[in-house]
Amino acid sequence: MTKKQKGNMLIAQSGGPSMVINQSLVGAVIEAKKHKEIDSIYGALHGIKGIIEEDFIDLGKESLANLESVAASPSSALGTVRQKPTVKDCQKIFEVLRKYNIHYFFYIGGNDSAETAHIINVEADAVGYELRCFHIPKTIDNDLLENDHTPGFGSAARFVADALRGINLDNRALPGVHISVVMGRHAGFLTAASALARSHEDDGPHLIYLPERVFKMGQFVKDVQKVYKKLGRCLITVSEGISDQNGQAIAAKFSKEVDSHGNVQLSGTGSLGDLLANEIKAKTKIKRVRADTFGYLQRSFPGMASPTDSKEARKVGQVAVNTAVKKNIDGSIAIRRKPGKKYQVSFDCVPLRKVARDTKEMPARFINKAGNDVTQAFIDYAKPIVGKLPIVGRLKAKKVRKIK
Amino acid sequence: MTKKQKGNMLIAQSGGPSMVINQSLVGAVIEAKKHKEIDSIYGALHGIKGIIEEDFIDLGKESLANLESVAASPSSALGTVRQKPTVKDCQKIFEVLRKYNIHYFFYIGGNDSAETAHIINVEADAVGYELRCFHIPKTIDNDLLENDHTPGFGSAARFVADALRGINLDNRALPGVHISVVMGRHAGFLTAASALARSHEDDGPHLIYLPERVFKMGQFVKDVQKVYKKLGRCLITVSEGISDQNGQAIAAKFSKEVDSHGNVQLSGTGSLGDLLANEIKAKTKIKRVRADTFGYLQRSFPGMASPTDSKEARKVGQVAVNTAVKKNIDGSIAIRRKPGKKYQVSFDCVPLRKVARDTKEMPARFINKAGNDVTQAFIDYAKPIVGKLPIVGRLKAKKVRKIK
Numbered sequence: 153m154t155k156k157q158k159g160n161m162l163i164a165q166s167g168g169p170s171m172v173i174n175q176s177l178v179g180a181v182i183e184a185k186k187h188k189e190i191d192s193i194y195g196a197l198h199g200i201k202g203i204i205e206e207d208f209i210d211l212g213k214e215s216l217a218n219l220e221s222v223a224a225s226p227s228s229a230l231g232t233v234r235q236k237p238t239v240k241d242c243q244k245i246f247e248v249l250r251k252y253n254i255h256y257f258f259y260i261g262g263n264d265s266a267e268t269a270h271i272i273n274v275e276a277d278a279v280g281y282e283l284r285c286f287h288i289p290k291t292i293d294n295d296l297l298e299n300d301h302t303p304g305f306g307s308a309a310r311f312v313a314d315a316l317r318g319i320n321l322d323n324r325a326l327p328g329v330h331i332s333v334v335m336g337r338h339a340g341f342l343t344a345a346s347a348l349a350r351s352h353e354d355d356g357p358h359l360i361y362l363p364e365r366v367f368k369m370g371q372f373v374k375d376v377q378k379v380y381k382k383l384g385r386c387l388i389t390v391s392e393g394i395s396d397q398n399g400q401a402i403a404a405k406f407s408k409e410v411d412s413h414g415n416v417q418l419s420g421t422g423s424l425g426d427l428l429a430n431e432i433k434a435k436t437k438i439k440r441v442r443a444d445t446f447g448y449l450q451r452s453f454p455g456m457a458s459p460t461d462s463k464e465a466r467k468v469g470q471v472a473v474n475t476a477v478k479k480n481i482d483g484s485i486a487i488r489r490k491p492g493k494k495y496q497v498s499f500d501c502v503p504l505r506k507v508a509r510d511t512k513e514m515p516a517r518f519i520n521k522a523g524n525d526v527t528q529a530f531i532d533y534a535k536p537i538v539g540k541l542p543i544v545g546r547l548k549a550k551k552v553r554k555i556k
Numbered sequence: 557m558t559k560k561q562k563g564n565m566l567i568a569q570s571g572g573p574s575m576v577i578n579q580s581l582v583g584a585v586i587e588a589k590k591h592k593e594i595d596s597i598y599g600a601l602h603g604i605k606g607i608i609e610e611d612f613i614d615l616g617k618e619s620l621a622n623l624e625s626v627a628a629s630p631s632s633a634l635g636t637v638r639q640k641p642t643v644k645d646c647q648k649i650f651e652v653l654r655k656y657n658i659h660y661f662f663y664i665g666g667n668d669s670a671e672t673a674h675i676i677n678v679e680a681d682a683v684g685y686e687l688r689c690f691h692i693p694k695t696i697d698n699d700l701l702e703n704d705h706t707p708g709f710g711s712a713a714r715f716v717a718d719a720l721r722g723i724n725l726d727n728r729a730l731p732g733v734h735i736s737v738v739m740g741r742h743a744g745f746l747t748a749a750s751a752l753a754r755s756h757e758d759d760g761p762h763l764i765y766l767p768e769r770v771f772k773m774g775q776f777v778k779d780v781q782k783v784y785k786k787l788g789r790c791l792i793t794v795s796e797g798i799s800d801q802n803g804q805a806i807a808a809k810f811s812k813e814v815d816s817h818g819n820v821q822l823s824g825t826g827s828l829g830d831l832l833a834n835e836i837k838a839k840t841k842i843k844r845v846r847a848d849t850f851g852y853l854q855r856s857f858p859g860m861a862s863p864t865d866s867k868e869a870r871k872v873g874q875v876a877v878n879t880a881v882k883k884n885i886d887g888s889i890a891i892r893r894k895p896g897k898k899y900q901v902s903f904d905c906v907p908l909r910k911v912a913r914d915t916k917e918m919p920a921r922f923i924n925k926a927g928n929d930v931t932q933a934f935i936d937y938a939k940p941i942v943g944k945l946p947i948v949g950r951l952k953a954k955k956v957r958k959i960k
Contacts (some may be wrong), residue, residue, distance in 0.1 A: 206958045209954065209956060210953050214951060218949060218951070218952055225948040225950070252956075318631065321631030322573050324631065325631045422826010423830060426827060443851075444849070444852055445851075446853070447849075448734070448848055454721050454945070455946035541858070545624075545626040545633070546629070549614050550617065551611070552614050555610070555656060
């Protein structure tokens, strides 16, 4: 891309919704209104499906008040899709882009969405169509390359940590074993965030299992028994993606559903939690064993967005549009953390292909040696992104001396 | 009970935790400090288990600031128990009460807890032990007799309604069938509260199944297909206690665990949601079918308490202590709604036995004729108790006219 373009803009959302993906949408739309290079601001409904079907709404007509209301709401206001475009799809997409005089394209999503944006961009180059093509990062999994962390993660993590605070109090009151199943196919960041729930030494989660380490059922049962013996209760968080030594997801053993990206369905079912609970019941003498699967609540619960996450999600949308227009380049906006004690980030433009290919996992320094907890380094990393949680109290009064 | 007593007070919590049961505890403790008739304020840990084992803490030593912090936190700060006392237990309890000079006893919980309080009170009368014995109401199921509604319900209902608002947006973005499984063994109030999530005509939940009506699998599938055909998506909420024509809970078919009150375990497992999702997948051509079971989050999520519910929960604790001391009677505090358009309640003292025996279900006027939704009468009933939910927005802009 070399020539500074004037034309219409198209923006779409893709992949799993998050609590702040609409912040990115609204950040981009408000920024676009400032630039004379951009005429109409179209939103495609349900990602590339809406582009192919020419299913657009005119976002330039939205009032600022309504945009702000949408920005504060979870889920993808334009609708979303889990669809990887074929070569034929891409040809159709260019027809549509040309027809609607679109020269600015923004696709909000995870690495699959970055790949989609990358494919469209390569195709655009191949046929010589002038297109500023940007990927705007979003994923609660926090697994995008080039990024310190990803918009959507902080808010989902806040839900998970707050949920664990509540479950910890519930489990203190009515002791037993409790298993929380958290989203995360290959990256354990979101499950790891449950550690932020702890404020007293005996607070749960007491064990955390991540997809980055091989899950061994026998060791799991031993770990639980050890904690239970000490505390009389045990809180566990596991990623939905925990896998055996062959790399097969434990949850996948129950699921036959596969999407067009080749991903097996792991969410939207309670089977992994039930399997683990039944294993504990069968192998130990512990009677009260419960499992909760957080499911779609963790990415869509209204009112739980992290303020930092919301601000950063807004910013990546804004910076993407500004960079596309002012610098006349393509790319993806990456959040980088500045060195130093104070939490500060920068928003840098990186090549699409660098974000599109792979995903990242939790680095080894964030996982304890036994593979059943996180380290302080992870806590320090996640805390500023997740933000403050509601305070929970506990009674402090001493035991009354027993009368003999 | 006739003679006005002076002595120590004992308070305990029982049954399932709620988001506001600590408000009742703190309301009672703060009130107790005002009365010269009450000397020490003991809290028994884990309900009657803590009484039998003389496991008390001195609540009079808690600072006001810490009490307020506990009041704002979910779950039962004293710990709780699911245990019905035997005659032998009751004998032991009186020994303990005598030994500790306890003449004021408050037990916070549901109808099982009211029954426990009633048994203790009857036993006290039988042996001529002077005891002011009060039950303080709490149950997220909202099924206590004599009460318009029960502390704990409004906050759990707020969680459920807010969750559905988020899931509705998630499902609009990524359409399919979604099933939410909500707590409620015999009473559907909490599941019904999901209806408060609706603000637009096409908002979910589109179908609501309650334990008060026979659940017919065939009709369920038909209902879902009808909604799906119209909207291209369908959100369903079901109570964990939905039962077949023989009165057997659908979820109980998977569970062998029974507590000392004879209740089969329904919560802490995702099997009901998975069963219903699999039925839809098997009997229709709908591909994307997901189920979430809200589990313990709905009674223990920090920061979600309804302001009205919190206030009323505080008040029942306070009124129980005040009534016990000033009126020198036994009983349970019941919340009654005053007639009229404006939401107003009174806190009345009713005999223990009236609350202890049975539970109530949703009245017929709250359930639609087809048995798959609630009525406007229910919405009017529940709204003031649940309070305001976070606002969620949706884009309003019109479709862009397609270029020919």
